[in-house]
Amino acid sequence: MKSNCPNPYCVLPHPRSPKIKSIVRNGTVFRKSDSRYIQRYYCRVCGSFFSKATFDPRFGQNKRRVNAAIDRYLCSGVSQRRAAKLLNINPKTVAAKLRFLATEARAEMNKDLKVFNKNKLNNIQFDDLETSEHTKCKPLSVSLAVAPKSWKILGFAVAQMPAKGHLVKIAKRKYPYRPDHRNRSWAELLHGLSRYVKPTATFLSDENLHYPKFVKHYFPDAKHETTPGGRGAIVGQGELKKLRFDPLFSLNHTCAMLRANMNRLFRKT
Ligand SMILES: [Zn+2]
Incomplete structure (x- = not known):
């Protein structure tokens, strides 16, 4: 399991011995926005619950299904308002997605340009x-x-x-x-x-x-x-x-x- 406890005050690893398994699986949560079950975890040191989604850049998005479509539309000459109309969502959602997609694109571009570092x-x-x-x-x-x-x-x-x-x-x-x-x-x-x-x-x-x-x-x-x-x-x-x-x-x-x-x-x- 790769997840670490997200609680900033948590004192991981376990105070008694680092060998004690502090983070354990604890059921699943159903994510309505893309109909998936997400593994949930429990931290035995600080008692906090979190899931795989906690560390996802899309955390908290309710319209994640339309991300890819908005990406395609906005790069194909479709206006933000028209994209909202086509996808039956609020124009403000499109505006918010534009910002989100921009940060992702920027990260991708920086990764792409790494070849020129050498x-x-x-x-x-x-x-x-x-x-x-x-x-x-x-x-x-x-x-x-x-x-x-x-x-x-x-x-x-x-x-x-x-x-x-x-x-x-x-x-x-x-x-x-x-x-x-x-x-x-x-x-x-x-x-x-x-x-x-x-x-x-x-x-x-x-x-x-x-x-x-x-x-x-x-x-x-x-x-x-x-x-x-x-x-x-x-x-x-x-x-x-x-x-x-x-x-x-x-x-x-x-x-x-x-x-x-x-x-x-x-x-x-
Ligand atoms: Zn913890």
Whole structure:
């Protein structure tokens, strides 16, 4: 039996002798949320009851049956409200599951990226994807770093930024001052990359004026190459421009996939 007593004040192992079996099986509990019988345990030292489920990250979830479906839906362009409708559950449950699934996905991603701890990467592509809160007057910037060969997302950070272009005037009239937090997110992203990237790696990005100083600060020995971003050949092409050979293709394609498969990132205009 792997379970340990969850009581923080418990004095396990047994005070008389460590050989005494302190944790014993004690019947089962029926879990309604997935119709399963769960082994229950009793601690003979402190007298507390617990079960196998006590240590599960899904502990206390009443709608665990829909976890997998929500995971699929939210990664397939279904909105949170529509997912709630399809699964006949409350939208607030979907929102809560999104957070839960995000922590699981994050852990999985970190586990996935462990391969780069040993063989650190030589090439990195990074750029920003722009999206917005409920209105384009409140834009958000998602900074993203991708490994070009394996197409793995190495890190990302979200930051709010002020409105651009003709929206500046409208935003000023309608909404309070919106500070620019992109510096913080770029710093966060590049700092996080040091685990997977060689200090002498080559960074490829577009010609954003802010990038060089961050690369220089976090990777003083790295090489930073830039490539012109270019405008879409047709209005609304977004990330994937069919203009010419795109050196940032793995990154742009990753961004395009995010945009196509996550409802919140869809372009509305
Ligand atoms: Zn105990």
